[in-house]
Amino acid sequence: MSPLNSAYFTNGSIVHPDFFYISGLAGIPLTNYYYVFLSFVYAVTVLGNTFVMFVIYTDHCLHSPKYIAVFNLAVSDLFGSTALIPQLIDTFLVKSHLISFEACLTNMFFVLGFLTVQSFTLTVLSYDRCVAICFPLRYNEIVTHKSMAVIIAMLWIISGIAFVIAILFISRLSFCKSTVINSYFCDHGVMYRLACNDNTPSSVIHWTHPLLILWFPVLFITGTYLCIARALLKIAAASERLKAMKTCTSHLILVSVFYLPMCISVALGSIIHQNARIINMSLSTVMPPMLNPIIYSLKTEEFTECIKKLYRRKMIHIAVTKK
Incomplete structure (x- = not known):
């Protein structure tokens, strides 16, 4: 019995450890440099996403359904990184590998919950681009402020419910074996396998989550871009076709950056080394x-113009103040 575990009752009571030990990057060489890099990433993430939210909030030209989704992506990026990176740095750089059972479940909920919201928001943005290019005359009728707000609210609700259910089932597991989590955070897939009682519900949830976070969004986004490609082929003027394609550039880059590494990790599975x-x-x-x-x-011309406009406004304000 691990000394980290609470007392074990042989009558079938649920056993929760006082602490889990997150091993994660502990066995990987030169990790101190990685934490310096993570600190830089977090600083840029906070500044960048705060700036995006500020620009969208202050410029009325960006108060459109599309930028409601972009604002939501910035919010989920900011809070998702805040849920993960500071804890990650504290765990490994400060050598505080122990995390309480309750804190571990909280960490799991926020990290995976915000990751799901990010994935869903990218899916919503692909829907927005599909409607804008395939049904340009009906775009303002289909994609309204109200409909986008409802969609965004629903994806937060679905993400929250999904991981509340996951955590409820994890809380019903007994951990009377190892309490070492071989990951960089309280990963659901690693945790439920440590249980010594029936973990079938958690196993089902674990195999369902990739469908929710990864495969369904990827299939949906692929479908929307097939529709976009078909619509573009019907546009006779090459200049108009290029203009329509440019509106998708930023979203395609976001999709590639977000999904490709995860798809590679899932596809390779146990083939690659655990540290890798x-x-x-x-x-x-x-x-x-x-x-x-x-x-x-x-990469977004509309957003870039708004930044330039805010900059010019700031310069004029400074010039007037000096006078």
Whole structure:
């Protein structure tokens, strides 16, 4: 029996450990440099996503259904990174590998919950681009502020319910064996396998979550871009076709950055070394929230123009103040 465990009752009572030990990156060499890198990533993530939210909030030109979704992506990126990176740095850099049972479940809920919201938001943005290009004359009728707000609210509700259910089943498991989590956070898939009682419901949930977070969104986004490609082929003028394609550039880059690393990790599975898998999954979790605001700022013409307008307004204000 691990000394971390609470007392074990032989009459079938549920056994919860006082603490879990997150081993994660502990066996990987030169990890101190990785934590410096993570600190940089987190700083850029906070500044970038806060800036995106500020620009969308202050510029009325961006108060459109599309930018409701972009604002939501920035919110989920910011809070998702905050749920993961500071805990990750504290766990391994400060050598505080122990995390209480309740804190571990909280960490799982927020990290995976915000990851799901990010995935769903990218799916919503693909829907927005599909309607804008395939049904341009009906776009304002189909994609309204109200409909987008309802969609965003629903994806938060679905994400919350999914992981509340997951945590409820985890809380019904007994951990009377190992309390070592071989991951960089309280990963659901690793945790439920540590249980010594029937973990079938958690196993089903574990195999369902990739469908919810990864495969359904990827299939939906692929379908929307097939529809977009078909619509573009019907546009006679090459200049108009190119203009329509440019509106999808930023979203396609976001999709590639977010889904490709996860798809590679899932596809390779046990083929790659555990340390390589952990590094790849941690990077695929922390990098998209940092890159998303940079991509939108540089690749979205409408957003770039709003930044320039805010800058010119600020310069005029400074000039007037000096006078």
